[in-house]
Amino acid sequence: NAGVTQTPKFRVLKTGQSMTLLCAQDMNHEYMYWYRQDPGMGLRLIHYSVGEGTTAKGEVPDGYNVSRLKKQNFLLGLESAAPSQTSVYFCASSWGTGQYFGPGTRLTVT
Amino acid sequence: GQQLNQSPQSMFIQEGEDVSMNCTSSSIFNTWLWYKQEPGEGPVLLIALYKAGELTSNGRLTAQFGITRKDSFLNISASIPSDVGIYFCAGAHIIQGAQKLVFGQGTRLTINP
Numbered sequence: 001n002a003g004v005t006q007t008p009k010f011r012v013l014k015t016g017q018s019m020t021l022l023c024a025q026d027m028n029h030e031y032m033y034w035y036r037q038d039p040g041m042g043l044r045l046i047h048y049s050v051g052e053g054t055t056a057k058g059e060v061p062d063g064y065n066v067s068r069l070k071k072q073n074f075l076l077g078l079e080s081a082a083p084s085q086t087s088v089y090f091c092a093s094s095w096g097t098g099q100y101f102g103p104g105t106r107l108t109v110t
Numbered sequence: 111g112q113q114l115n116q117s118p119q120s121m122f123i124q125e126g127e128d129v130s131m132n133c134t135s136s137s138i139f140n141t142w143l144w145y146k147q148e149p150g151e152g153p154v155l156l157i158a159l160y161k162a163g164e165l166t167s168n169g170r171l172t173a174q175f176g177i178t179r180k181d182s183f184l185n186i187s188a189s190i191p192s193d194v195g196i197y198f199c200a201g202a203h204i205i206q207g208a209q210k211l212v213f214g215q216g217t218r219l220t221i222n223p
Contacts (some may be wrong), residue, residue, distance in 0.1 A: 031207060040216075042200070043153070044114075050205075101154070102149055104150075
């Protein structure tokens with residue numbers, strides 16, 4: 001099992017550009033999450049999903065959209081990137097105990 | 111939004127020493143979790159706590175869910191070099207089965223051999 005994978009690992013965007021981050025899990029987990037982590041801070045929840053076809057807002061959803069068309073995939077979109085969205089983005093999935101995290105995507109917006 | 115206060119922010123210890131860190135919240139959580147993060151990786155779950163007063167061990171790690179449900183602590187006994195990393199507490203609200211986690215700011219552990 002690969003667990004939770006994220007693509008890409010690194011990305012540099014210019015202000016106003018758009019992109020999609022892909023998260024995939026092979027554990028058949030029902031729940032999936034997107035977080036961002038800024039220097040010296042813990043992770044903050046952006047959006048989450050309780051199942052295929054569902055999404056819900058987390059703590060810091062503004063500027064992001066998500067989609068869960070397939071159970072194993074959870075996509076995070078930035079329609080018009082801003083420098084404030086420079087961060088490390090983590091995806092996670094869960095079923096029951098705890099959450100399993102991917103390795104992260106480091107995004108820089110210039 | 112909700113915030114967890116995690117302390118200390120950093121610790122510099124000698125190999126073999128015991129470590130203690132804690133987390134407090136102004137809100138009640140029905141689950142407390144402790145994670146460890148190493149450079150360039152995502153957090154890894156260490157211990158999950160589900161009941162107020164619960165004391166749980168995982169090897170040299172011991173964590174407790176506070177009676178008030180607003181705090182938790184993590185102890186590491188006899189530290190070794192591979193314990194180096196950032197430790198995060200997280201409180202969870204369960205919404206439709208999903209865990210909405212609120213993380214502390216982290217405790218950076220450095221060990222001198």
